[in-house]
Amino acid sequence: MQNVTQIKWFEEEKIAKIVEQAIAILSETGVYIESEEVLSLVREAGIRIANSRAFIPEEVVRNAIETAPGKVIVYNRYGKPAMDIGGWNLHFNPGSSAIQILRYGAGKTATPVSRDLVQFARLTDSLKAYDAQSTALVPGDVPEEIADRYRLYLALLFSGKPVVTGTFSLDGFEPMREMLQVVGGGKKELKERPIAIFDCCPTSPLSWSELTVGNLVDCAKSGIPVQIVPMPLTGATSPITLVGTVTQHCAENLSGIVINQIAMPGAPVIYGGSPACFDMRKATTPMGAVETQMINGAGAQIARYLGLPSHAYMALSDSKAVDYQAGMETAMSALVAALSGVNNVSGPGMHNFQTCQSMEKLVLDHEICMMAKRFREGIKLREADRPKEIIEEGIRKKTFLTLKSTLQWYREEAYLPDAVIDRAMGEKEADVSEGDILKRASGRVAKILKSHNSAPLEFEKSEAIKEIMLREAKKAGIDKLPELPD
Amino acid sequence: MRQFYEECKQAVIKGDSDLAQRLATEAIDKKEPILDVIENGFVKGIEEVGRLWEDGAFFLPELVMGAEAIKKALSLLNPVLAEQQKRNFGKGKLVIGTVEGDIHDIGKTLVSTMLSANGFEVYDLGFDVGVDIFIEEASKRGVNCIATSALLTTTMQKQRKIVEALKERGIRKKFRVIVGGAPCSRRWADEIGADGYAKDAVAAVKLIGELIGGS
Numbered sequence A: 001m002q003n004v005t006q007i008k009w010f011e012e013e014k015i016a017k018i019v020e021q022a023i024a025i026l027s028e029t030g031v032y033i034e035s036e037e038v039l040s041l042v043r044e045a046g047i048r049i050a051n052s053r054a055f056i057p058e059e060v061v062r063n064a065i066e067t068a069p070g071k072v073i074v075y076n077r078y079g080k081p082a083m084d085i086g087g088w089n090l091h092f093n094p095g096s097s098a099i100q101i102l103r104y105g106a107g108k109t110a111t112p113v114s115r116d117l118v119q120f121a122r123l124t125d126s127l128k129a130y131d132a133q134s135t136a137l138v139p140g141d142v143p144e145e146i147a148d149r150y151r152l153y154l155a156l157l158f159s160g161k162p163v164v165t166g167t168f169s170l171d172g173f174e175p176m177r178e179m180l181q182v183v184g185g186g187k188k189e190l191k192e193r194p195i196a197i198f199d200c201c202p203t204s205p206l207s208w209s210e211l212t213v214g215n216l217v218d219c220a221k222s223g224i225p226v227q228i229v230p231m232p233l234t235g236a237t238s239p240i241t242l243v244g245t246v247t248q249h250c251a252e253n254l255s256g257i258v259i260n261q262i263a264m265p266g267a268p269v270i271y272g273g274s275p276a277c278f279d280m281r282k283a284t285t286p287m288g289a290v291e292t293q294m295i296n297g298a299g300a301q302i303a304r305y306l307g308l309p310s311h312a313y314m315a316l317s318d319s320k321a322v323d324y325q326a327g328m329e330t331a332m333s334a335l336v337a338a339l340s341g342v343n344n345v346s347g348p349g350m351h352n353f354q355t356c357q358s359m360e361k362l363v364l365d366h367e368i369c370m371m372a373k374r375f376r377e378g379i380k381l382r383e384a385d386r387p388k389e390i391i392e393e394g395i396r397k398k399t400f401l402t403l404k405s406t407l408q409w410y411r412e413e414a415y416l417p418d419a420v421i422d423r424a425m426g427e428k429e430a431d432v433s434e435g436d437i438l439k440r441a442s443g444r445v446a447k448i449l450k451s452h453n454s455a456p457l458e459f460e461k462s463e464a465i466k467e468i469m470l471r472e473a474k475k476a477g478i479d480k481l482p483e484l485p486d
Numbered sequence B: 001m002r003q004f005y006e007e008c009k010q011a012v013i014k015g016d017s018d019l020a021q022r023l024a025t026e027a028i029d030k031k032e033p034i035l036d037v038i039e040n041g042f043v044k045g046i047e048e049v050g051r052l053w054e055d056g057a058f059f060l061p062e063l064v065m066g067a068e069a070i071k072k073a074l075s076l077l078n079p080v081l082a083e084q085q086k087r088n089f090g091k092g093k094l095v096i097g098t099v100e101g102d103i104h105d106i107g108k109t110l111v112s113t114m115l116s117a118n119g120f121e122v123y124d125l126g127f128d129v130g131v132d133i134f135i136e137e138a139s140k141r142g143v144n145c146i147a148t149s150a151l152l153t154t155t156m157q158k159q160r161k162i163v164e165a166l167k168e169r170g171i172r173k174k175f176r177v178i179v180g181g182a183p184c185s186r187r188w189a190d191e192i193g194a195d196g197y198a199k200d201a202v203a204a205v206k207l208i209g210e211l212i213g214g215s
């Protein structure tokens, strides 16, 4: 057992009960599957189907939990492992698919265009707390039919980090897979060293749309890791009680894992989610709500109990601006994620109920993520057998500043935040403005964009994915892709 | 106001569907003036519910319970009214649905519930609804409004296609077209030549009331 700081949401016996109940839901209530193709796949595996509902028996669920890998390793485009999703490991990546962009220095949100996607990818590439990038923005300057694949295209071009992504339609999968295969170096290579994760969302309660379940199976067959992302909303599409929603969330995840494992035993799959404590006043899905974080945290504990890697939509905020609320919600949520042992956290940069991505927030959230990681590491037992000696030495020397122990550890014991976090003492009667931190963040974004570029994708590969993209563009009625900034 | 109307109003505010049903039955049995019962009783109730929700005093469950209660009453009163006056109590008819390729329907259903609670005759076509289906259903049902929901940047383009298709068929003027969902805005509505946009269910009721309420 690693020495890690952790939150335990339930005792083990209670988790066993929740899992038992989730399995009972799957076998007795069943799960609705909209796709004929997937229904027959599931039927062939001996599962009873009635009225498009699959009634999954306990042994099938247990078996899927068994065949699903305990961890998922995802590689960057240089062929190096970038994420080891499982155990107590912790990874962060920006929230995906925002509708709007808050550009740095701008006080107003806008519809993202290619240039924003490029900048966002480069920014993410430079920030080390983010082990993966995501297809964070949906571009408004290409035909809508190709928006999903085009954002993956830009992500692959402008950052070497693995990509957390997903499709918007069934036919989006194949071109995306093709591009990944090119960049990953081949079909077999992509299976062995996957460079992307696809989000697949069941519809709560207990239902799979044709699109998402199709993706789930397609990914399994190509060896592309899948994140199951159920979004039960308390009191709206799941029980109002947190424990009830945690149970439904578990059943929905397990249904996805079963289908995925039937399609390809051993396929990489992650127990994930984006549940929310539905707001009964505004009819919204607050990601920053305390209870949303609790459901997510409990989910991670259940995943770990089952020996599965976990994911959650956390470390983000509902605030419309990059302000106090944004920082507060993001920080709390990132910390809860870290201490609950969520392995892959999607969310940084995001605000306004998953609809907006901000460049300044991405830079500020980076500090939150680094701090959360530091919390998770916990108190290391460094020279733990000799504090008395060190103290006596300090008294003797009349300072601790120059002790050998100090010199050995001071850079490692503390996380030293980037200068966007102000650690300098303020002067007396000074002018203070809450906009200062935004200005610092904005400055940092500008600086990074001026100086940082990922190592470019090999020429042949970039030509090959461009060809795929052009083919898709032609199908959508355009014969040119938007000009890209260099 | 008459005591009986007050009771009808209160039934809706309390979100008591059983009581609303009993009162509606009583009104029919006692040959009350049905239109008055609706307008001065039940409708006053749902208006109050909407107001309380906007004030933050009522939460979503109360809002939806109120809507369910008045819907129950209207389902009984409307047929009688139709017989008496050869008309429905209706502020207008509309079709509503989530556009093709989009499976988000929570917001759309909420809007649909609130609209029927407010006396609109609502044909909810569900989600993943094709452009042609919207137009066919709208024509078949003789509605005056087509309301579409889209939650994806990609699928919102279908809202534009609906407006274009109506123009192509020379029937654009027959319908008010309104749009809603997370990626939409008033500007989007203007850009695609729709007649309006509303940000939530209560605003949607107001908007549609202004657009087709008199018809």
Ligand code: B12
Pocket: A096, A097, A098, A099, A138, A165, A166, A167, A168, A169, A199, A200, A201, A202, A203, A204, A211, A212, A229, A230, A231, A282, A283, A284, A285, A352, A353, A354, A355, B101, B102, B103, B104, B105, B106, B107, B108, B110, B111, B147, B148, B149, B150, B151, B152, B153, B154, B178, B179, B180, B181, B182, B183, B197, B198, B199, B200, B201, B204
């Ligand atoms: C819940 C949810 C889901 C659920 C939907 C369940 C269901 N039965 O509807 C599930 C899990 C199935 C889902 C799936 C997907 N989702 Co989704 N989802 C959401 C989420 C978190 C909340 C939506 C919601 O229900 N809100 C609560 C309701 C009450 O609010 P509302 O819908 O906005 O409706 C209100 C108003 O907008 C208005 N309104 C709504 N309709 C109408 C209509 C009219 C006429 C009027 C006047 C007003 C009006 O009134 C309503 C009541 O107040 C949003 C994020 C967000 N903030 O919107 C993402 C979001 C919309 N989803 C997103 C994505 C990407 C997807 C997927 C593609 C993911 C995937 N790869 O599988 C799939 C979609 C597949 C498809 N083709 O449709 C993105 C969209 C990105 C983009 N740029 O387009 C979002 C923004 C999240 C994100 N950043 O990733 N999703």
